[in-house]
Amino acid sequence: xxxxxxxxxxxxxxxxxxxxxxxxxxxxxxxxxxxxxxxxxxxxxxxxxxxxxxxxxxxxxxxxxxxxxxxxxxxxxxxxxxxxxxxxxxxxxxxxxxxxxxxxxxxxxxxxxxxxxxxxxxxxxxxxxxxxxxxxxxxxxxxxxxxxxxxxxxxxxxxxxxxxxxxxxxxxxxxxxxxxxxxxxxxxxxxxxxxxxxxxxxxxxxxxxxxxxxxxxxxxxxxxxxxxxxxxxxxxx
Amino acid sequence: xxxxxxxxxxxxxxxxxxxxxxxxxxxxxxxxxxxxxxxxxxxxxxxxxxxxxxxxxxxxxxxxxxxxxxxxxxxxxxxxxxxxxxxxxxxxxxxxxxxxxxxxxxxxxxxxxxxxxxxxxxxxxxxxxxxxxxxxxxxxxxxxxxxxxxxxxxxxxxxxxxxxxxxxxxxxxxxxxxxxxxxxxxxxxxxxxxxxxxxxxxxxxxxxxxxxxxxxxxxxxxxxxxxxxxxxxxxxxxxxxxxxxxxxxxxxxxxxxxxxxxxxxxxxxxxxxxxxxxxxxxxxxxxxxxxxxxxxxxxxxxxxxxxxxxxxxxxxxxxxxxxxxxxxxxxxxxxxxxxxxxxxxxxxxxxxxxxxxx
Numbered sequence: 001x002x003x004x005x006x007x008x009x010x011x012x013x014x015x016x017x018x019x020x021x022x023x024x025x026x027x028x029x030x031x032x033x034x035x036x037x038x039x040x041x042x043x044x045x046x047x048x049x050x051x052x053x054x055x056x057x058x059x060x061x062x063x064x065x066x067x068x069x070x071x072x073x074x075x076x077x078x079x080x081x082x083x084x085x086x087x088x089x090x091x092x093x094x095x096x097x098x099x100x101x102x103x104x105x106x107x108x109x110x111x112x113x114x115x116x117x118x119x120x121x122x123x124x125x126x127x128x129x130x131x132x133x134x135x136x137x138x139x140x141x142x143x144x145x146x147x148x149x150x151x152x153x154x155x156x157x158x159x160x161x162x163x164x165x166x167x168x169x170x171x172x173x174x175x176x177x178x179x180x181x182x183x184x185x186x187x188x189x190x191x192x193x194x195x196x197x198x199x200x201x202x203x204x205x206x207x208x209x210x211x212x213x214x215x216x217x218x219x220x221x222x223x224x225x226x227x228x229x230x231x232x233x234x235x236x237x
Numbered sequence: 238x239x240x241x242x243x244x245x246x247x248x249x250x251x252x253x254x255x256x257x258x259x260x261x262x263x264x265x266x267x268x269x270x271x272x273x274x275x276x277x278x279x280x281x282x283x284x285x286x287x288x289x290x291x292x293x294x295x296x297x298x299x300x301x302x303x304x305x306x307x308x309x310x311x312x313x314x315x316x317x318x319x320x321x322x323x324x325x326x327x328x329x330x331x332x333x334x335x336x337x338x339x340x341x342x343x344x345x346x347x348x349x350x351x352x353x354x355x356x357x358x359x360x361x362x363x364x365x366x367x368x369x370x371x372x373x374x375x376x377x378x379x380x381x382x383x384x385x386x387x388x389x390x391x392x393x394x395x396x397x398x399x400x401x402x403x404x405x406x407x408x409x410x411x412x413x414x415x416x417x418x419x420x421x422x423x424x425x426x427x428x429x430x431x432x433x434x435x436x437x438x439x440x441x442x443x444x445x446x447x448x449x450x451x452x453x454x455x456x457x458x459x460x461x462x463x464x465x466x467x468x469x470x471x472x473x474x475x476x477x478x479x480x481x482x483x484x485x486x487x488x489x490x491x492x493x494x495x496x497x498x499x500x501x502x503x504x505x506x507x508x509x510x511x512x513x514x515x516x517x518x519x520x521x522x523x524x525x526x527x528x529x530x531x532x533x534x535x536x537x538x539x540x541x542x543x544x545x546x547x548x549x550x551x552x553x554x555x556x557x558x559x560x561x562x563x564x565x566x567x568x569x570x571x572x573x574x575x576x577x578x579x580x581x582x583x584x585x586x587x588x589x590x591x592x593x594x595x
Contacts, residue, residue: 050444074447086442088435090564099435102428103447144442151447 001026001155001186002047002078006056009039009046016042018210019056024155029177029187031201031218033194034231039210040190041083044157048073048080060155075103077154083190084163085140087132087147094128096143100150110150117146120179138169145176155186162193174200198222206231244422247568251508252415255281259411271407277515278410279471281508283488284495285417286464288507289424291496293457295437296367299489300358300374301465303381304351306484308466309473310385310392311347313401316340316474321400328390340404340474348466355462356455363454366440378489385481392481399478405471413467420464421504429453434502494550500560505567510560514549521545 002024009017017039024030034040046053049070057066060078068076088096097117101110118125121142127135135143141161148156161177162170170193178200181187191197198204198218206214206221208231214221221227255278262274287301315338317325322334338346362373386395424430433453436443443450473479491514499510521544527537553560562570 048445050441069449070444071447071449074445079447080445082441082445086439086445088438088442090438091431091435095431095435098428099432099443099448100446102432147446 001061002188003059004043004047004056005059007043007046007053007058008055009042009051010054011042015054016210017046017207020207020210020212021056022205022212022215024186024188026186027181027184028202029181029189029200031194031197031204032188032190032207033192033197033204033221034207036192037209038207040207041159042210043207044080044159044188044190045082047157048078050080050082071103074151074153077152078157079148079151079153079155080157081144081148081159081161083159085137085144087135087140087143089133090131092129092131093124093135093143096132096147097124097150100147101152103151109152113150113152117149120176121146137165138172141165141169141173142176145173149180153185155188156180157188157190159190160192161189162191162196170196194228195222240427241423244419244426247566248419248422250567251418251505254508255411255414255418259407263407273515273519275407275410275471275475277511278407278414279468279475280492280495280515281414281511282410282417282471283465283468283492284507284511285414285421285504286461286468287492287496288501288504289421289461289464290457291501292421292425292503292507293430293433293437294370294454295434296374296454297371297493298374298458298461299371299493300377300381301461301492302484302486302488303378304355304462304465305469305472305488306381306385306479306481307354308347308351308469309479309484310398310469311350312343312470312473313398313479314391315343315346316402317398317400318402325393325398325400326391330390333391340402344470347470348463351466351469352459352463355459359455359458359462363451363458378485382481382485385484395481397478397480401473401477401479403475403477405474409474410471413471417464417467418504418508420460421507424457424460425504429456433457491546494546496560498549498553498560500562500564502559502564503562503566503569505570506560506562506564509562513561514546517545517549518542 004020004022006019006021007017008015008019020043032040032043042051045051047058049068053066057064059065060073060076063076065073065076088099091099097114101113104110123139124143124146127139132140132143145158145161158177161173165173174196177187177189181200189197189201198221201218203216204214204218204221205212206227213231214227258274262271266274283301283305287298290298314326314329314333315336319335319337322329327334358377362370365373385392392398432443432448436448436450436453440450472483495510495514496507497510498513499508500506521541524535525538525541527535529535
C-alpha cells in the first residue's frame with residue numbers, strides 16, 4: 001500500500017533520514033521504532049508532505065505522491081496524526097472532529113463517520129461541546145486520533161500516540177489501535193514504547209540516526225535481545 | 238438551522254445597536270456629530286475588514302489602509318465630473334481623463350479592482366508565514382503609498398484629489414458597516430473560517446488534516462481587501478476630498494488599535510474596540526484645545542489623541558492580550574454568563590436542603 005524508495009530528508013546540511021526504503025501492506029500494522037532523534041517524525045512528516053522529501057520517492061497505492069500537496073494525500077486516504085496530540089485548543093471537541101473532515105465534501109458521510117467514532121470513543125461524546133483544552137492528555141490523544149479518522153483514511157500513521165501518557169491510558173490507546181486494525185485499517189505506528197508496540201504490530205522497522213537498522217517480523221525483533229538492547233534500550237538484563 | 242440564518246440571528250443585537258446609533262445621531266445630532274458618526278461607520282467597516290484577515294489567520298496586516306486608498310482613488314478617478322478632471326488630472330493615462338461614470342458602475346469597478354489587486358498581492362503574502370507575512374503587508378502599504386504620491390498624472394501626487402461628488406450620507410455608512418459585519422460573521426463561522434482559525438491555532442495539525450492553509454489565507458485576504466475597499470469608497474464619496482496621507486500609517490494604526498483593543502479574534506471585539514476608541518478620541522480631542530471644565534481652565538494639550546491611542550495599545554497589550562472581549566462573540570459571552578448563573582443557582586438550591594437537615 002505504501003512504498004518508500006530511498007527516501008532522504010534534510011534540514012539544511014543535516015540529514016535526518018538517509019535512504020530509507022520500506023513498505024506497508026494492506027491491512028497490517030507496522031511499527032516504526034527507534035530512539036529519540038532517530039528521524040521517525042521527520043520520516044512520517046515527509047511521507048504526507050508536511051516537510052519535503054529531499055530525495056527518493058514515496059508511493060501510495062502504486063501512485064507517486066512524493067511531491068503531492070498534503071490535502072491531496074489526505075484525500076487519497078493517507079492521514080497522519082502528528083506527534084504531541086496538537087488538538088485545536090481554542091475550539092470545541094465537535095469543531096476539532098469536524099475539522100478532521102476538511103477534505104470531505106459528502107455531508108451525510110461525514111455525519112456517519114462522526115457517529116462511528118463517537119461510538120468508538122464514548123468519552124468524546126460526553127465532552128462534545130467542551131473546549132479541547134479542558135480534556136485530559138489521554139482524552140486529547142483520543143480526540144487527535146478520532147479527528148484523523150474523520151478524513152476516512154485507508155491508511156493511518158500515528159506519531160507517538162503514547163507520548164506523555166500514564167501507562168494505564170497508554171494501554172487504552174493501544175486497545176483502540178488493535179480495534180482499528182480489526183476494522184481493516186492499515187497503520188504505521190511510530191513508537192518509543194517498543195515492547196508494547198511489538199505486541200500488536202505485524203512487522204517492525206528500526207531507525208537509528210536516520211538509517212534503517214532492522215526490518216522484519218515484530219516477533220523476530222521482540223525475541224532478539226541484542227537488537228532490542230542495542231537500539232531500543234529495552235533489553236533483558 | 239443553516240449557517241446564514243444562524244448568523245443573521247446572532248448578529249441581530251449588534252445590528253440593532255448600529256441602527257440605534259445612526260437613528261439617534263440623525264434625529265438629534267448637529268452636523269459635526271453626524272460627521273463624527275459617519276467617520277465611525279467608515280472605521281467600523283474597515284475594522285471588520287481587518288478582522289476577517291487578522292482574526293482568521295492570526296497574522297497582523299499593516300497593509301489594509303492601502304486597499305482603502307485603492308478603492309477611494311478608483312471611485313475618485315471614475316466619478317469626478319469631466320470639467321474638474323481636466324483641471325485635476327489632464328494628462329491621466331489610459332484615456333481616463335475623458336471617462337466619467339455614474340455612482341453604481343464606479344463603485345462596482347472600484348470593488349472589483351480592489352479585489353483583483355488583493356488577490357494578486359495575496360498570492361505572495363498567503364505563502365509566507367508569521368512575521369514574514371506581516372512585514373510583506375507593511376511593504377505593500379509603502380509601495381502603494383509611493384505610487385499614489387509619485388504617479389502625479391493619475392493620482393495628483395501628494396496633493397489632495399478633490400471634487401468627488403459627495404453622494405453618500407450616514408445611512409450609506411450604516412449600510413456598509415452592517416454588510417461588513419455580516420460578511421465578517423459569516424466568514425468566521427463558515428467551515429473556511431473555522432479551518433483557518435484552526436490553522437492559526439496549530440499549523441502542523443491543520444496541515445496534517447489536509448486544511449489548504451495557503452488557499453484559505455488567500456481567500457481571507459482577498460475578502461477583507463474588498464470589504465476594506467467599501468470603507469475607502471465611503472470615505473471618498475462623503476468627504477469629496479482624498480489624499481495619499483489619508484491611507485497611510487495614521488489610518489493603519491488607528492484601525493489596528495481599534496481591533497486589538499476589542500480583541501481581533503471576534504467580530505464583536507472589533508465592534509467594541511471601534512466604539513471605545515471613537516468615543517475616547519472624541520473626548521480627548523475636546524480636551525486638546527484646553528476647555529474650561531467645572532470652572533477650571535485646562536491647558537491646551539495638542540497631540541493628546543495620539544497619546545491616548547498609544548496608551549490604549551500599551552495597556553491592552555500588557556494587561557489583556559486577547560482584547561476586551563478576549564476573542565469571544567457577544568452571544569458566546571452571554572451564554573457563558575447564563576451558564577454561570579445557572580450553576581450558581583443550582584449550587585444554592587443544593588445547599589438549602591443540606592442546611593435543613595443540619
